[in-house]
Structures are given as structure tokens and as C-alpha cells.
Amino acid sequence: VEMEKDYHYKVWLASMENKYPNNFFSLAPPLDATYGTQCQFSFSPSSSNKLDGYEDWMENVTSNWEENKTIAQLSSTERNRYGRSKPFQPTFLFVIAITFLSVIALWFLYTAVLYFNEKQKRKQQQMNRDATSVSGENDDFFETEEASVADKKFTFKSPLDIWLTALTKYPGLFLIASLAVTCTLSYLGIEASNRTLDVNVDFATYLAMDSDEFVFGDHFDAAVDFQKETLDEFDDICDVVQNPDQSRRHLARFPQQGEGMNIFYQSPEWTWEKGANVFNAASLYAMKELEERIKEHPGWASNCYQVFAHAKLQCAPFWSVTDRFFDSDGQLKDIDSVLLDMLEEGLVTMTDKYFSVENLASNFTRTSIYLRKGVGSDFFKDLHRDILWPADTRQEYPDVTFSWENYEAALLEAYDGFMHDAYWSAGTILVVGTLVLLKIRNIFVFMAAMTGLILAFPTAYYWYHVHFEIKQITILNVSALFVMLGIGADDIFLMVDTYWQAPVILGPNAHPADRMKWAYRKAGMFLKTY
Numbered sequence: 001v002e003m004e005k006d007y008h009y010k011v012w013l014a015s016m017e018n019k020y021p022n023n024f025f026s027l028a029p030p031l032d033a034t035y036g037t038q039c040q041f042s043f044s045p046s047s048s049n050k051l052d053g054y055e056d057w058m059e060n061v062t063s064n065w066e067e068n069k070t071i072a073q074l075s076s077t078e079r080n081r082y083g084r085s086k087p088f089q090p091t092f093l094f095v096i097a098i099t100f101l102s103v104i105a106l107w108f109l110y111t112a113v114l115y116f117n118e119k120q121k122r123k124q125q126q127m128n129r130d131a132t133s134v135s136g137e138n139d140d141f142f143e144t145e146e147a148s149v150a151d152k153k154f155t156f157k158s159p160l161d162i163w164l165t166a167l168t169k170y171p172g173l174f175l176i177a178s179l180a181v182t183c184t185l186s187y188l189g190i191e192a193s194n195r196t197l198d199v200n201v202d203f204a205t206y207l208a209m210d211s212d213e214f215v216f217g218d219h220f221d222a223a224v225d226f227q228k229e230t231l232d233e234f235d236d237i238c239d240v241v242q243n244p245d246q247s248r249r250h251l252a253r254f255p256q257q258g259e260g261m262n263i264f265y266q267s268p269e270w271t272w273e274k275g276a277n278v279f280n281a282a283s284l285y286a287m288k289e290l291e292e293r294i295k296e297h298p299g300w301a302s303n304c305y306q307v308f309a310h311a312k313l314q315c316a317p318f319w320s321v322t323d324r325f326f327d328s329d330g331q332l333k334d335i336d337s338v339l340l341d342m343l344e345e346g347l348v349t350m351t352d353k354y355f356s357v358e359n360l361a362s363n364f365t366r367t368s369i370y371l372r373k374g375v376g377s378d379f380f381k382d383l384h385r386d387i388l389w390p391a392d393t394r395q396e397y398p399d400v401t402f403s404w405e406n407y408e409a410a411l412l413e414a415y416d417g418f419m420h421d422a423y424w425s426a427g428t429i430l431v432v433g434t435l436v437l438l439k440i441r442n443i444f445v446f447m448a449a450m451t452g453l454i455l456a457f458p459t460a461y462y463w464y465h466v467h468f469e470i471k472q473i474t475i476l477n478v479s480a481l482f483v484m485l486g487i488g489a490d491d492i493f494l495m496v497d498t499y500w501q502a503p504v505i506l507g508p509n510a511h512p513a514d515r516m517k518w519a520y521r522k523a524g525m526f527l528k529t530y
Contacts, residue, residue, distance in 0.1 A: 107159045164520055168513035182455040189462030200472035201414030258373035261380055261406040264366045268401050277361035279335055282399035287322050293387055303379040305370040320367035321350050336360050384409040418475055425481040432489045440496050453488040498523040
């Protein structure tokens with residue numbers, strides 16, 4: 001019988017190879033199957049080579065590496081991009097250093113030109129005095145002028161002096177240039193991110209190591225786990241093909257279990273100081289009603305983990321203690337009897353550690369629900385928005401306190417919190433703008449100040465996203481909105497107050513340019529210290 005089965009299997013392999021010459025391949029069984037598969041064939045709808053399976057796997061892995069800028073692809077082009085011959089990319093510190101050195105060089109050149117001009121001017125004055133002193137005319141006048149010129153020393157102007165002179169002499173040009181630079185950087189940053197903000201709301205990654213070596217290792221471990229999981233599934237499918245008489249036993253395991261969610265229940269009377277038993281009639285009825293609502297959700301039937309029952313696939317029951325406490329008519333059974341049965345079966349993972357024969361009570365219990373593998377986790381997002389979150393915030397089940405744990409739902413909840421903070425930041429801009437307007441009482445200055453505050457975030461985002469290549473922002477970055485608004489408003493108040501104070505020091509007839517220079521020097525010192 002075994003020889004006959006093997007013969008028919010080999011005939012089937014040969015026929016499949018003939019039917020799909022570019023997609024189906026017979027493989028020799030590996031000598032060491034510790035990390036391989038026992039399967040004797042390989043099939044891929046898009047393959048044209050026996051090595052494509054391995055190459056596809058490597059392509060998926062290296063594409064993840066390339067997306068995270070950790071290692072190169074295996075082509076010469078990518079090696080040129082990320083290898084020794086990659087083009088030079090200046091860092092932010094490099095740009096700052098070059099800018100600083102350029103300013104110093106320009107200042108040095110400007111000062112040198114002024115110095116030599118002044119020296120040439122004095123030399124010319126000396127020649128004029130020598131020429132006129134021969135005639136003997138106006139000797140007293142030239143002696144006085146010579147003494148004054150000699151006493152007058154050349155003073156060097158610092159970069160700040162040059163900056164303030166240019167700023168007060170050409171304020172309109174500086175305003176236009178400032179708006180042009182910030183608007184351009186903001187536009188480039190927004191376009192580089194496809195006009196979307198990729199917000200990382202996974203708090204666990206905030207403290208994770210993000211060096212190239214760690215990212216490489218994480219991707220490699222994930223790829224190895226995926227390969228082992230895929231080979232296990234491949235073995236199961238091959239076993240079904242090679243043993244059709246036992247296919248029902250193997251097919252009963254498909255579709256496989258996928259994403260899951262845990263729901264934790266507690267009694268509303270529970271506190272840290274005093275526990276409370278969750279296995280009471282009111283709490284059990286509330287738990288049953290909540291789980292029935294989940295089963296009636298429109299997306300549950302099409303996404304649930306399925307098992308064979310009554311010769312067909314049906315949604316698997318929740319891994320829950322709730323059904324144990326109710327009969328087919330929905331009537332509550334004797335609670336203590338059910339708890340004793342749970343102890344006898346060893347279901348202690350659904351209770352706390354104090355649950356025992358002498359203590360038929362638990363501070364909590366939990367229910368686990370699962371989806372089919374490969375259907376995605378959008379159902380849990382819908383479940384979070386449609387049932388769990390409203391029921392929790394509105395206290396629709398006052399007889400039980402519940403919470404839930406799922407990665408996608410946690411990300412969704414964090415994203416909702418992010419949007420909540422973003423809306424509040426918009427309100428903060430209105431409040432800060434109102435306070436600034438009431439303080440300075442000048443529409444033009446108010447518009448300029450608020451424009452600077454608003455453009456601060458997208459301009460910083462350009463450096464963050466384009467230059468540093470940090471493609472995601474975190475909740476901490478969002479909190480920086482409030483910090484930027486607060487510091488920006490303080491800077492505005494300090495500069496305006498100092499400008500108003502200038503006439504007291506410089507005199508009531510001081511020119512606005514002189515007042516601005518004085519205010520810039522004084523307020524700038526405090527802003528730097530702050």
C-alpha cells in the first residue's frame with residue numbers, strides 16, 4: 001500500500017511539473033530537516049526558477065532593511081548608494097558649522113575692507129596736510145584736525161553690530177527673506193512626507209534601540225520566525241496532499257488562528273485596599289451581555305476564527321468562563337458549582353492566584369477572542385470604536401469594570417489621544433493669539449508674531465523629516481507644540497516690553513532704529529538665558 005501511494009504521488013508530481021513547467025518544481029528531500037521542510041515540491045504562481053522561493057524571502061527581508069536605511073540591497077546600484085561609493089550627504093551639524101564659518105569669514109573680510117579703507121583715508125588726509133602745511137596757511141586749523149584724527153581710533157564692528165545695522169536699515173527685505181525661507185522649508189518638508197504625518201503611537205518603541213545593528217537583528221529574527229512558520233504550514237499542506245485519506249484531520253486545523261484580543265473584567269467594588277469577587281450574578285450577566293454584543297457585531301462572522309463543527313466551519317466560541325455559568329436557556333447556574341468544576345479542570349489561568357477550593361472567588365477574569373489568520377485587524381479597530389470605547393466611557397455596564405488589550409486597538413486609542421491633543425493645540429493658538437493682540441495692540445506686529453509661531457513647527461518638521469530622515473513623529477513631538485507656543489509668546493512679550501522701555505534709556509526722541517538695536521541687544525541676552 002505504501003509503495004502504491006508513493007507511486008501515485010510521484011506520478012502526481014510529474015504531471016504537475018508538466019502542467020506548470022515554470023511554476024511547479026519537484027524538490028529532493030533535505031538530508032537535514034531541522035530548519036527545513038519535509039515537502040518534496042514547491043509552487044509559486046509567479047516563479048520561473050527553483051531558487052525564487054529563497055530569493056523572494058531575501059527580497060522581503062532586504063526591502064525591510066532598505067526602508068529602515070540599515071543595509072544595502074544586493075544590487076550594485078544599492079551598494080553604490082549605501083556602500084563606500086555613496087554620495088556625500090551633509091549632516092545638520094555640518095551645515096551649521098559651514099554657516100558659522102561663512103559668517104565669520106564674511107565678517108572678517110568686511111572688517112578688513114573697512115580697516116584698509118580707513119587706513120587709506122588717514123594716509124590721504126596726512127598727505128593733504130603735508131601739502132598744505134608748506135604754504136603755512138591755516139596751520140592752527142590743521143594742527144587741531146590732525147590731533148582729532150590721531151585720537152580717533154578704528155573700532156571693529158562685531159557680527160551682531162552688522163546684523164542689527166542691516167536689520168534696522170532694511171526691515172522689509174528681512175521680513176520677506178524670513179517668510180520665504182520658512183515657507184520654502186515648510187513646503188519641502190510637507191511635500192517630502194506626501195502631505196501626511198506618520199505618527200508613531202507605539203509607546204514601546206520610544207525606548208527601543210534604533211541603531212543599524214539592532215534594527216538589522218530585529219528584522220533578521222522576524223524573518224527567521226516567519227520562515228519557520230511558513231515551513232510548518234507548508235509541511236501541513238504537503239501532508240494533506242500526500243495523505244489524502246487523512247486530509248480531514250489536517251484540514252480541521254485550517255484556517256489557522258490569527259490576531260487576538262483579551263478583555264479583562266473586575267467588580268466595580270474592587271479597590272487596591274480591598275478586593276472584590278468578580279464571579280457574582282450581576283457581573284456575570286453584564287459580561288454575558290457584552291460578549292453577545294461582540295458576537296452580533298457586523299464584522300464578527302466574516303473575520304472570526306473558525307473551527308469544524310457539525311460538518312461545517314463555524315465561528316469558534318470565545319475562550320471565556322461566561323458560557324459555563326449559563327445554561328442553554330440563558331439562566332444562571334449555581335456559581336460555586338461552576339467554580340469547583342473550573343478548579344477540577346485546571347482553568348486557573350482565567351483567575352487570580354488566590355483562587356482555590358477554600359477561596360471560590362477571584363479579583364478578575366478574562367476573555368480571549370481570536371480572528372482568522374490573514375484577515376487583518378481592522379475588526380478590532382471597529383470593535384474598539386463601536387462597542388468597547390463607548391460602553392466604557394458611558395458606563396453602559398455599571399455592574400462590571402472591563403478593559404481590553406490588543407496592539408491595534410492600543411494604537412488606535414493612542415492615535416485618538418494624539419488627535420485630541422492636536423485639537424487642543426489649535427485652541428491654544430487662538431488663546432495665545434488673543435493674549436498677544438491684547439498685549440501689543442498692533443495688528444501688523446501681531447500678524448508677524450503669530451506667523452512666526454505657526455511656521456515654527458513645519459519649519460522644524462523639514463529638518464526632522466528631510467534632513468535627519470526621521471520619518472515618524474511621536475506624541476512627545478506633539479507636546480512640543482505647547483512648548484513652542486509658550487516660549488514664543490514669552491519672547492514676543494519680552495521683546496515688545498524692552499522696545500517700549502528704550503525711550504527711558506535713550507531719550508524720548510530716540511529713533512525707532514536705535515530703539516530696536518537697544519531692545520534687540522537687551523532682550524536677546526534674556527532670551528538666550530531663558
